[in-house]
Amino acid sequence: xxxxxxxxxxxxxxxxDTPTWAVGEHDLVAALDATHRLxxxxxxxxxxxxxxxxGRGTATTQGASSTAVWLRDRLRLGVGAARRLVELAATLDxxxxxxxxxxxxxxxxxxxxRVIAAxxxxxxxxxxxxxxxxxxxxxxxxxxxxxxxxxxxxxxxILDHVAPxxxxxxAEAALRAQESRAARDRHITISEQTDGRLRLAGILDTEAAxxxxxxxxxLTTPTGPDDSRTPGQRRHDALADVCRLALRTGELPENGxxxxxxxxxxxxxxxxxxxxxxxxxxxxHLSAEAVRRLACDAAILPAVLGSTxxxxxxxxxxxxxxxxxRRALVLRDRGCAFPGCDRPPxxxxxxxxxxxxxxxxxxxxxxxxxxxxxxxxVHHGDWDVRLGGDGHxxxxxxxxxxxEQLPRRNHYHRRN
Numbered sequence: 011x012x013x014x015x016x017x018x019x020x021x022x023x024x025x026x027d028t029p030t031w032a033v034g035e036h037d038l039v040a041a042l043d044a045t046h047r048l049x050x051x052x053x054x055x056x057x058x059x060x061x062x063x064x065g066r067g068t069a070t071t072q073g074a075s076s077t078a079v080w081l082r083d084r085l086r087l088g089v090g091a092a093r094r095l096v097e098l099a100a101t102l103d104x105x106x107x108x109x110x111x112x113x114x115x116x117x118x119x120x121x122x123x124r125v126i127a128a129x130x131x132x133x134x135x136x137x138x139x140x141x142x143x144x145x146x147x148x149x150x151x152x153x154x155x156x157x158x159x160x161x162x163x164x165x166x167x168i169l170d171h172v173a174p175x176x177x178x179x180x181a182e183a184a185l186r187a188q189e190s191r192a193a194r195d196r197h198i199t200i201s202e203q204t205d206g207r208l209r210l211a212g213i214l215d216t217e218a219a220x221x222x223x224x225x226x227x228x229l230t231t232p233t234g235p236d237d238s239r240t241p242g243q244r245r246h247d248a249l250a251d252v253c254r255l256a257l258r259t260g261e262l263p264e265n266g267x268x269x270x271x272x273x274x275x276x277x278x279x280x281x282x283x284x285x286x287x288x289x290x291x292x293x294x295h296l297s298a299e300a301v302r303r304l305a306c307d308a309a310i311l312p313a314v315l316g317s318t319x320x321x322x323x324x325x326x327x328x329x330x331x332x333x334x335x336r337r338a339l340v341l342r343d344r345g346c347a348f349p350g351c352d353r354p355p356x357x358x359x360x361x362x363x364x365x366x367x368x369x370x371x372x373x374x375x376x377x378x379x380x381x382x383x384x385x386x387x388v389h390h391g392d393w394d395v396r397l398g399g400d401g402h403x404x405x406x407x408x409x410x411x412x413x414e415q416l417p418r419r420n421h422y423h424r425r426n
Contacts, residue, residue, distance in 0.1 A: 047115075050113055055114075130142050349419060
């Protein structure tokens with residue numbers, strides 16, 4: 011074996027030294043196919059060697075705690091890759107001969123072998139040895155056409171081909187098992203970063219995943235040619251819009267006796283002059299500009315604090331743009347009024363054209379509907395908003411975008 015592998019290594023080295031620029035395209039493609047087959051055959055040899063060494067206990071004899079640890083050091087592999095190598099070697103050792111022959115013949119690759127072996131085991135459990143043997147042939151044929159991912163997907167219906175009499179019952183059992191795993195594994199982890207941001211990670215079950223996609227997918231499309239957000243940023247903003255919509259409904263359960271709400275504390279001078287910062291109830295800080303944006307469509311609760319921060323007087327809440335006034339705003343704007351945006355009214359905030367802290371009143375003539383993205387865009391950008399002669403909002407672009415600064419309107423909602 012050593013001599014044969016040495017000769018193969020020498021032949022491969024000679025191929026590496028061959029200048030590819032002198033080889034015709036047809037021969038290059040043929041060489042690529044041959045290289046891939048050789049790679050799979052070498053993988054089969056490697057797995058056979060790993061399995062034999064593992065069975066002999068070579069790793070522990072040489073002082074390692076396991077074969078995976080020994081392979082990590084010997085072959086300079088990551089520990090995860092070393093473990094997978096040992097596991098796959100064991101899988102191949104117990105796999106049907108047809109699977110081993112397919113890998114040794116270069117017909118399938120290592121990942122396809124993993125899929126085939128797992129699928130055949132499932133078939134054997136559900137329908138017995140004869141069906142499992144049939145499944146090997148079918149899966150190997152499919153492996154010549156499809157990669158491991160698609161092969162795994164096709165494998166879920168393998169019983170339809172090799173044991174149709176038990177396929178329906180097995181499919182139902184598999185679905186129940188899948189739903190059980192999904193229910194067991196579902197979770198969301200929220201990790202607070204040092205700067206107040208949150209990192210989200212988790213796994214949603216099928217129903218929750220469908221609900222999430224249905225809620226945020228319509229909000230993740232670009233809002234127009236000026237939307238430079240990445241897909242990840244659009245998904246972030248869509249999730250924030252969904253949360254704001256839920257808070258706006260007033261149907262969330264109470265939290266400590268209060269309706270679900272975001273509490274922001276700031277001083278009047280800081281708010282009106284856009285100086286300093288504001289504080290969330292969780293202790294994190296926001297800029298005064300961010301608070302001005304939030305205050306556009308929020309309940310304002312004035313509070314007088316003493317010099318040491320103790321509350322001396324708490325005023326009554328005053329809604330800025332709600333009820334009949336918001337309904338009138340919806341009838342006028344019919345959705346986000348920013349040019350080119352198709353967001354419906356339920357995803358929109360009511361924005362004061364002249365901010366209330368700057369003396370702007372709460373009226374239809376001083377309000378415009380903006381989706382979350384364009385609300386931020388208007389607050390942080392150089393766009394000006396005004397009502398035209400017909401009482402409908404129009405937007406003045408910044409000079410760097412349009413030197414003539416011609417007013418723009420949203421014609422999408424007008425068509426509806």
